[in-house]
Amino acid sequence: MTSLVIAEHDNASLKDATHKTVTAAAAISAPVHVLVAGENCAAVAEAAAKIAGVEKVLLADAAPYARQLAEPMEALILSVADGYDAILAPATTTGKNILPRVSAKLDTPQVSDVIKVIAPDTFEHPIYAGNAIETVQAPAGKKLVTVRTTAFKAAAEGGNAGIEKIAAAADAGASRLAGEELSQSARPELTSAKIVISGGRGLGSAENFKLLDKIADRLHAAVGASRAAVDAGYVPNDYQVGQTGKMVAPDLYIAVGISGAIQHLAGMKDSRVIVAINKDADAPIFQVADYGLAEDLFKVLPELDEELGKRGIG
Amino acid sequence: MKVLVPVKRVVDYNVKVRIKADQTGVDLANVKMSMNPFDEIAVEEAVRLKEKGKASEVVAVSIGPQQASETLRTALAMGADRGILVKTGGAAVEPLAVAKILKAIAEAEQPGFIITGKQAIDDDANQVGQMLAALLGWPQGTFAHTLELGDGNARITREIDGGLQTVEVKLPAVMTTDLRLNQPRYASLPNIMKAKKKPIEEKSAADYGVDITPRFKVLKVSEPPRRGGGVKLASVSELLDKLQADGVLS
Numbered sequence: 356m357t358s359l360v361i362a363e364h365d366n367a368s369l370k371d372a373t374h375k376t377v378t379a380a381a382a383i384s385a386p387v388h389v390l391v392a393g394e395n396c397a398a399v400a401e402a403a404a405k406i407a408g409v410e411k412v413l414l415a416d417a418a419p420y421a422r423q424l425a426e427p428m429e430a431l432i433l434s435v436a437d438g439y440d441a442i443l444a445p446a447t448t449t450g451k452n453i454l455p456r457v458s459a460k461l462d463t464p465q466v467s468d469v470i471k472v473i474a475p476d477t478f479e480h481p482i483y484a485g486n487a488i489e490t491v492q493a494p495a496g497k498k499l500v501t502v503r504t505t506a507f508k509a510a511a512e513g514g515n516a517g518i519e520k521i522a523a524a525a526d527a528g529a530s531r532l533a534g535e536e537l538s539q540s541a542r543p544e545l546t547s548a549k550i551v552i553s554g555g556r557g558l559g560s561a562e563n564f565k566l567l568d569k570i571a572d573r574l575h576a577a578v579g580a581s582r583a584a585v586d587a588g589y590v591p592n593d594y595q596v597g598q599t600g601k602m603v604a605p606d607l608y609i610a611v612g613i614s615g616a617i618q619h620l621a622g623m624k625d626s627r628v629i630v631a632i633n634k635d636a637d638a639p640i641f642q643v644a645d646y647g648l649a650e651d652l653f654k655v656l657p658e659l660d661e662e663l664g665k666r667g668i669g
Numbered sequence: 670m671k672v673l674v675p676v677k678r679v680v681d682y683n684v685k686v687r688i689k690a691d692q693t694g695v696d697l698a699n700v701k702m703s704m705n706p707f708d709e710i711a712v713e714e715a716v717r718l719k720e721k722g723k724a725s726e727v728v729a730v731s732i733g734p735q736q737a738s739e740t741l742r743t744a745l746a747m748g749a750d751r752g753i754l755v756k757t758g759g760a761a762v763e764p765l766a767v768a769k770i771l772k773a774i775a776e777a778e779q780p781g782f783i784i785t786g787k788q789a790i791d792d793d794a795n796q797v798g799q800m801l802a803a804l805l806g807w808p809q810g811t812f813a814h815t816l817e818l819g820d821g822n823a824r825i826t827r828e829i830d831g832g833l834q835t836v837e838v839k840l841p842a843v844m845t846t847d848l849r850l851n852q853p854r855y856a857s858l859p860n861i862m863k864a865k866k867k868p869i870e871e872k873s874a875a876d877y878g879v880d881i882t883p884r885f886k887v888l889k890v891s892e893p894p895r896r897g898g899g900v901k902l903a904s905v906s907e908l909l910d911k912l913q914a915d916g917v918l919s
Contacts, residue, residue, distance in 0.1 A: 365831075422834070424836065425799065425802075425808075425809055425811070426808050426809070429803060447830050448811075448812060448827075448828070448829040448830045449829070449830070451795050451799075451811075452799065452809075452811050452812075453799075454799075455764070455795075455796040455797075455798075455799035455800045455803070456799050456800065456802065456803035456809075457803075458765065458796070458800060459765060459768055459799070459800035459801075459803040459804050460803050460804075462765070464763055464764070464765045464884050464885060465764070465765075465794075465796055466885075467793065467794045467795060467796060468793065477888065481793065481893065482695075482791065482792050482793055482890075483680070483686045483695060483790070483791060483793070484790065484793065485893055486685060486686050486893065487686060487688055487695055487890050487891070487892070487893070488890070488891050488892070488893050489887060489889075489890050490887070490888040490889045490890075490891070491885045491886065491887055491888065492885065492886040492888055493884075493885060494884045494885070527806075529807070529808035529838060529839045529842075530808040530809075530810075530836050530837070530838045530839070531836065531837050532834070532835070532836060532837075533824055533835040533836060533837040534826075534834070534835040535832070535833070535834050535835070536832050536833040536834075537831040537832040537833075538831060538832045546830070550917070574918070582848065585848075585849070586848070586849070591832060591833075592814065592828045592832075592833070592847075592848075592849060593828070593829070593830060593831060593832050593833075598790065598793065599707075599787070599788065599790075599847070599848065601830065606917045607912065607917040607918070617685055618682070624893075624896065627917065628912065628915055628917050629896070629899070630908065630912070631899075636901070641899065641901070642896075642898075643896050643899075644899045645896075645897075645899040645900075646899055646900060646901075646902055646908055646911055646912070647899055647900070647901040647902065648901070648902055648904075648905070648908060649901055655905060658905040659905050659908075659909075662905050662906055662909055663909070666909060666913075668918060
């Protein structure tokens with residue numbers, strides 16, 4: 356009884372989403388193996404080998420896996436799938452891109468966005484933008500699962516797994532990477548930051564959005580956005596928090612000028628403490644906020660910056 | 670080149686769903702239904718390809734109850750040429766079964782490109798496009814932000830967690846749409862009238878030899894944990910006092 360976790364990484368470092376997926380995997384079927392597929396990614400495999408509960412790391416180090424495109428990854432995962440009772444990937448854009456292909460080829464249905472493992476074949480996952488939680492029992496056979504990483508604790512360090520190199524699988528070469536435009540930021544990643552400050556349409560412009568940067572720097576926070584702010588072009592798409600964007604659950608989420616559409620709430624309502632700053636006292640965001648300031652954000656943000664400074668924060 | 674566009678009838682995105690008291694599902698009686706917003710973006714993209722002379726025909730497909738024909742009429746009013754309705758009765762059809770039906774339709778219709786939404790806003794599964802591509806043995810471009818359709822290939826820029834990524838895939842291929850691909854049009858009244866005359870072919874899952882019996886057992890559908898009501902504060906310093914007391918600010 357073994358499960359396989361598809362590692363999330365950028366060839367240089369292993370992402371925390373992997374550790375969280377290992378926790379979910381161990382609850383379904385232990386021990387856990389981790390598949391690290393990439394190019395020049397030996398360091399990632401070594402990091403994966405140190406996760407507690409991981410028995411073995413499979414390392415496929417070859418050019419087709421450099422950016423983990425779905426087609427070669429499908430072939431690779433199928434080439435090792437036989438020995439596993441469960442195959443899991445974090446519900447990141449990479450995991451969501453790859454795992455349904457594997458599911459279809461194995462004729463084994465997939466459960467998306469699992470938030471709780473009730474039994475090795477029974478899972479909770481959100482539907483309808485998180486407004487309902489469905490408990491499903493999967494059929495006998497392999498379990499294919501993507502994991503909502505905010506719902507699981509990261510597996511600890513302390514393992515000492517062996518690393519086994521595996522051969523690349525044949526690939527039809529029907530897809531290739533033609534370019535990348537990745538956001539560069541010195542701030543923590545949105546999905547793993549302890550504090551997130553997000554802006555909405557209320558910010559009014561890309562220029563005004565920078566008001567959040569100052570606060571974010573003081574708090575070592577990540578900066579997020581509502582769909583409205585992304586659609587308006589204030590910030591790039593990878594800032595979007597919500598049903599169809601990123602799911603976040605930091606210790607502190609500060610929503611600035613965000614009205615609180617259900618699609619946005621779906622992405623942040625599991626945060627420990629939520630603060631809403633919005634001049635519209637009737638905005639739905641206040642219904643999920645622990646603390647609200649029903650005031651003009653352009654008045655509040657400079658005050659917040661000053662007050663944080665006075666208290667020696669940041 | 671023919672473009673196939675699978676569309677789904679779902680609860681309208683403005684509706685806040687209610688859970689049935691017996692926890693067997695979500696109450697869909699008398700609730701406004703609409704085309705899945707991501708599928709609207711897919712229809713729009715396909716119609717634009719036709720307007721640019723890159724597509725010869727746009728075929729919309731919907732799998733669902735009889736009322737899904739209304740969803741197809743919306744696609745036809747936006748500019749699709751004809752529809753295929755695969756009637757499945759009232760029960761939800763799982764993504765893998767949907768992908769199998771679509772595979773059979775693709776084999777019969779021989780499209781050069783398939784565009785569909787990245788996820789339906791009811792089950793939020795985000796599976797069908799990828800499954801369909803795999804079953805057909807085609808490449809995919811998911812979460813599409815921009816599309817450049819060339820001769821025999823497509824360059825698709827994708828919205829990924831770290832930013833944007835462009836892949837080049839050989840045709841035929843499957844693309845799934847993200848929010849920024851386009852702004853779908855509203856159908857004009859004359860086009861809504863014209864759409865009534867466009868053909869919709871009615872089929873069943875059995876016509877395609879696909880078993881749609883659910884493979885998952887839904888044990889219950891429940892409310893998510895509710896957040897306790899919060900408090901409105903009068904000042905920034907009061908807010909920071911609270912946050913420091915809660916231990917979320919160092």
